[in-house]
Amino acid sequence: MASSEIAGVAEIEGWVQPAQRALLPRLTSGVTTFARRKPLGFVCSIVIVFCVIIGDLVPETINKITRTTGVGSPVPYLADQIEKSSGVIYPYTDQDLRNRLKGPSSSHLLGTDSIGRDTLSRLLYGARVTVIVAFGAVFISELIGSSVGIGTGYYRGWVDKFAYRVVDIFQALPGLVVLISVLGIFGTGLWQLTIVIGVLQAPIHSRVIRGQAIQIMANPYIEAGRVIGASDARLMWRYVLPNVFPLMILGMTLRLGFIVLIEASLSFLGFGLPPPFPSWGQMLSLEGRDYMRVQPGLAIYPGLAIALIVFSFNLFGDALRDVLDPRLRGSS
Amino acid sequence: MHRYILERLVLAIPTVVGVTVLTFFALRVAVPNSVIDLILNEYGRNDPGLRANLERELGLSANLPQQYAEWTGVAWFWGGPTGVLQGDLGRSLHSHRSVTSELQTRVPISFELGVWAQLTAVVVAVPMGVWAALRQDKLPDYGLRSLAILVNALPSFWVAVLVITFGSIWFGWAPPIQFKSLTDDPVAHFKIMVAPALIIGLTPSGGLIRLVRTSMLEVLRMDYVRTARAKGLGETSVLYKHALRNALIPVVTVVGVGLPNIVAGTVIFEQIFQIPGMGRYLIDAVNNLDYPVIQGLNLVFAVLLMLSILLVDISYVLLDPRIRLR
Numbered sequence: 207m208a209s210s211e212i213a214g215v216a217e218i219e220g221w222v223q224p225a226q227r228a229l230l231p232r233l234t235s236g237v238t239t240f241a242r243r244k245p246l247g248f249v250c251s252i253v254i255v256f257c258v259i260i261g262d263l264v265p266e267t268i269n270k271i272t273r274t275t276g277v278g279s280p281v282p283y284l285a286d287q288i289e290k291s292s293g294v295i296y297p298y299t300d301q302d303l304r305n306r307l308k309g310p311s312s313s314h315l316l317g318t319d320s321i322g323r324d325t326l327s328r329l330l331y332g333a334r335v336t337v338i339v340a341f342g343a344v345f346i347s348e349l350i351g352s353s354v355g356i357g358t359g360y361y362r363g364w365v366d367k368f369a370y371r372v373v374d375i376f377q378a379l380p381g382l383v384v385l386i387s388v389l390g391i392f393g394t395g396l397w398q399l400t401i402v403i404g405v406l407q408a409p410i411h412s413r414v415i416r417g418q419a420i421q422i423m424a425n426p427y428i429e430a431g432r433v434i435g436a437s438d439a440r441l442m443w444r445y446v447l448p449n450v451f452p453l454m455i456l457g458m459t460l461r462l463g464f465i466v467l468i469e470a471s472l473s474f475l476g477f478g479l480p481p482p483f484p485s486w487g488q489m490l491s492l493e494g495r496d497y498m499r500v501q502p503g504l505a506i507y508p509g510l511a512i513a514l515i516v517f518s519f520n521l522f523g524d525a526l527r528d529v530l531d532p533r534l535r536g537s538s
Numbered sequence: 539m540h541r542y543i544l545e546r547l548v549l550a551i552p553t554v555v556g557v558t559v560l561t562f563f564a565l566r567v568a569v570p571n572s573v574i575d576l577i578l579n580e581y582g583r584n585d586p587g588l589r590a591n592l593e594r595e596l597g598l599s600a601n602l603p604q605q606y607a608e609w610t611g612v613a614w615f616w617g618g619p620t621g622v623l624q625g626d627l628g629r630s631l632h633s634h635r636s637v638t639s640e641l642q643t644r645v646p647i648s649f650e651l652g653v654w655a656q657l658t659a660v661v662v663a664v665p666m667g668v669w670a671a672l673r674q675d676k677l678p679d680y681g682l683r684s685l686a687i688l689v690n691a692l693p694s695f696w697v698a699v700l701v702i703t704f705g706s707i708w709f710g711w712a713p714p715i716q717f718k719s720l721t722d723d724p725v726a727h728f729k730i731m732v733a734p735a736l737i738i739g740l741t742p743s744g745g746l747i748r749l750v751r752t753s754m755l756e757v758l759r760m761d762y763v764r765t766a767r768a769k770g771l772g773e774t775s776v777l778y779k780h781a782l783r784n785a786l787i788p789v790v791t792v793v794g795v796g797l798p799n800i801v802a803g804t805v806i807f808e809q810i811f812q813i814p815g816m817g818r819y820l821i822d823a824v825n826n827l828d829y830p831v832i833q834g835l836n837l838v839f840a841v842l843l844m845l846s847i848l849l850v851d852i853s854y855v856l857l858d859p860r861i862r863l864r
Contacts, residue, residue, distance in 0.1 A: 375556035380802035380839035383820060387832050390824030391565070463691065470693050471806050475821065490699050492810065498703045505703055509696035517691035524687075 240529055247525020250518035257515055259284060260330060261337030270397070285330050296324045298331040299482045307501045316507055320497040325504065328484040329511055335478065335485035336515060339400050339469040344458045346404025351411030352454055356446050358412075359419025360438070366416075376409040382471065389477040396479055403468055411457050418450045452530045459526050463519035470512050486512050543852065550844050557840040558622065561833045562606050573631055573827040574598065596631050609833070622837065628830035630823070637834040640819065645838060648808065648815035650720070652801035654731055655738035656793055663743040664789070667750025668782065674755060682747055690744035698737045698810045713811055734807045742796060749792060754785040787857050794850035798843040 241248040258264075265281040272278040289295040294315050296302075302314070302322040309317045316325040354373070358366040388402050422428065423446070431445050472478050473487030481488070489508040498505035574592055581588075593599040597608065597619075607613040609628060611621025620626040627637035670682040706712040713733055718726040757763065758781055766780045808817030816835060823831035 371552060371556065374553045375560060378553050378557055378840040378843050379560075379836060380843055381799045382805055383802045383835060383839050386805065386820060387561075387824055387836060388564075390821070391827065391832075467693055471695055471803075474695055475806055475809065487693075487695075490696055492699070495699070495703050498699075499707065502704070505696075505700060509693060509700070512693045512696065513691050516693070517688070520687060520691055 240525070243529060244525035247522050247528075250522040250525070253514065253518040254522060257333055257518075258337055258341070261333035261335075263334075263337045263341060266334060266338055266396075267342075285334070288330070289327070294324075294326065295330060296327045298323065298328050298484050300324065300327070307497060309501065309503065317501055317503045319501070319504055320494065325507055328489060329486070329507060332484040332486045332489060332508070333511070335396060335399075335473070335483070336466055336469060336512070338396060339403065340462050340465045340519070342397075342400035343404035343407060343465050343469075344462055346401060347407035347411055347461070348454055348458055350405065350408035351457075352415050352447075352450065354408070355412040355415025356419050356442055356450065359416040359423060360442050360446060362420075373409040373412060376406070379406070381406075382468075385468065385472060386475065386477055389472060394477050394480060399469065399472065399478060403465055407461065407465065411461070414453065414457060415450055418453050419446055422446050422449045456523070456527050456530060459519065459523035462523065463516040466512065466516050466519065539855065542855075543848070546848050546851070550848070553844060554837075554841060558610060558833070558837060559606070561836045562609060563602070565827075565829050565832060566602060566605075573829060576827055577631075597628075609830070627834035627837070630831050631828050632826050637830050640831075641816065641834060641838060644814065644816040644819055647719075647813060648801050648804045648817070649842075651731060651734060651738070651804045651807070651813065651815060652797060654735035655800055655804075656742060656797050658735055658739035659743035659746055660789075660793060662739070663746035664750050664786070667747045668754055668777075668785075670747065670751040671754035671758065672777075679751075683751070686744045686747040688744075689740055692740060694737050694741045695806050695810065697740060698734065698807055701733060701737065702810055717812070717814055730811070730813065734804075734811045734813065738800060738804065738807055742793075742800065746789065746792065750785065750789055753788050754781065757781045757785040760784070783857070787854065790853055790857060791850050794846050794853070797846050798839060801842065802839055 237248075240251075262283045262285055265283050268278075268281045272280060285295070289297060294313065300323060302318060302324070304322070305311075305314060305318050306322045307318060307320055308314060311317070314324050314326070316329070318324055319328070354369055358369045384406060385402065388406075389398065392398060392402075428441065428445055431441050436445070469478065469485075470487030470490075473485040474491050476488070476491065478485050478488050486508040490505060494504060573596075574589060577592060578589065590599070598605065600608070604613070607621075608618050609621050611618075611623035611626065614620050614624060621628070625638060627641065629636055630640070666682050666686075670679045673679050702713055714726065714730050716726075717730060720727045760781075763776060763781055766776045771780075804813075804815060805817035805820060807813070808815040809821070819831065820835055822828070823835070
């Protein structure tokens with residue numbers, strides 16, 4: 207876009223282009239407005255950010271990329287740093303066999319499990335699975351769902367018909383049954399979990415995006431774009447995408463909590479990460495039932511952690527929806 | 539109406555075929571290790587003769603399209619074995635028992651559990667949602683909305699674990715261990731079903747309270763409600779005959795479309811409460827790569843899901859005269 211030309215024309219008409227503020231002040235003012243209008247949603251967003259930092263989302267992603275491409279050196283994990291410096295966090299495999307099934311104490315803040323592993327440390331490391339699967343799966347489903355949604359909404363016709371036959375097939379597959387089938391067969395791991403949940407979530411989301419894309423296509427500015435010779439790709443990228451973007455963000459935040467619950471259920475059933483790496487769902491699994499009677503904290507803390515993060519995701523999503531799209535306020 | 543149902547059923551055929559193709563070929567092409575290797579590992583031997591025998595015995599020796607034709611029962615038309623089209627889902631590769639008969643005893647249990655769960659959710663959530671809507675922005679409204687959000691965030695399997703672990707300590711209640719079917723001993727059967735049904739119903743009820751509330755609020759602002767009031771109808775009549783009936787239309791959708799997913803979700807609760815539904819069966823089948831069982835379960839659920847979507851669409855017409863007249 208030739209902005210200098212527009213500015214030139216505007217000067218003649220005596221119109222001054224409003225000064226574009228830098229990104230950082232705009233972002234901070236946006237955040238403060240959000241905090242003022244939706245205090246509870248803001249608190250939830252802080253909880254989410256806290257979990258993202260604790261869960262090592264950024265280092266794990268960077269390390270995954272460096273491992274697969276072989277470029278760059280691994281980034282240290284925050285959890286490991288805390289473990290080294292704090293004195294109350296231990297490696298998640300560390301067994302303190304003299305203190306098995308103990309209640310909270312100064313050396314084990316939330317007690318220990320049946321083989322003397324520290325509950326707080328395992329919660330801390332378990333946050334990684336929750337956060338990475340939630341954000342990763344949402345990102346993947348968003349990527350696929352939005353591409354399909356925008357593409358079909360843009361082209362319509364036989365592309366649309368064909369794509370939605372395929373989407374129908376995916377939507378006819380029943381949630382948990384398919385997830386268990388796929389994960390049980392293809393093996394489990396952090397990235398398998400993320401990708402499988404993400405892919406299976408995509409079709410539902412693509413319908414929402416498609417609906418919005420069809421509405422956008424009816425607008426005059428699409429026709430105007432065509433007239434000035436914009437290509438299909440440009441129209442989709444610069445005209446349709448920015449207009450469905452709020453909907454994409456909403457779809458993401460509103461589904462994060464749901465995905466956390468799916469991941470926890472799968473881990474609970476034993477289709478999550480292989481042991482010894484902890485995850486919140488797996489910490490609740492039925493094998494530990496007899497120990498939970500002795501040490502109730504084993505059953506209570508992981509469940510509370512899941513409930514807290516799902517609650518935060520849901521409330522944050524609701525608050526964001528109210529701010530982004532006032533028409534939808536209070537719906538669903 | 540009949541034409542519409544027929545049309546929908548015809549349109550569902552390609553989807554069902556797609557599901558069979560997807561599950562069948564995904565299991566055979568994309569899976570890194572084969573079921574034959576698994577079985578041979580159990581025997582601890584690996585000689586080619588045994589392998590060929592086993593493949594022939596399990597019906598895995600033919601090429602893939604032929605196997606697919608045999609499984610679906612298309613091959614029956616030119617003299618092959620019966621298949622899905624004839625209502626035969628094949629035999630388990632490990633226990634050699636018929637998948638159809640196994641599912642006939644298991645799926646109804648899961649389905650029943652799902653129905654109870656959804657029913658309790660509706661029975662609890664609809665009055666609560668209506669109450670919240672009638673007291674909009676007052677204490678009951680805030681209380682119920684917060685409750686709904688809280689319940690929505692609770693992992694229901696966690697609640698189940700807490701109940702089953704601490705139920706005996708805290709309330710002196712333990713879930714019955716021996717499962718009784720509905721026909722054998724209805725009282726014992728309901729005793730077993732009530733706890734899981736209530737717990738599974740928690741999550742959907744959270745969403746339903748919010749849904750009923752918004753949809754009720756929307757309907758209460760409609761012209762026809764004002765008309766009903768203006769012509770002097772009693773408040774009960776306005777609320778329950780004019781408003782609630784229309785407010786429940788979106789609820790029907792959510793309940794109907796949600797049911798198959800809830801039934802699929804019972805897997806986890808059947809594990810916790812030791813109910814012999816299809817949960818254990820599925821997990822064993824997945825761990826043993828029991829192709830016919832996995833395919834059968836996925837197919838049955840896909841059909842269930844599509845049927846419930848169809849039923850929802852039909853019930854729309856019955857509930858909403860505007861659609862019927864169109």
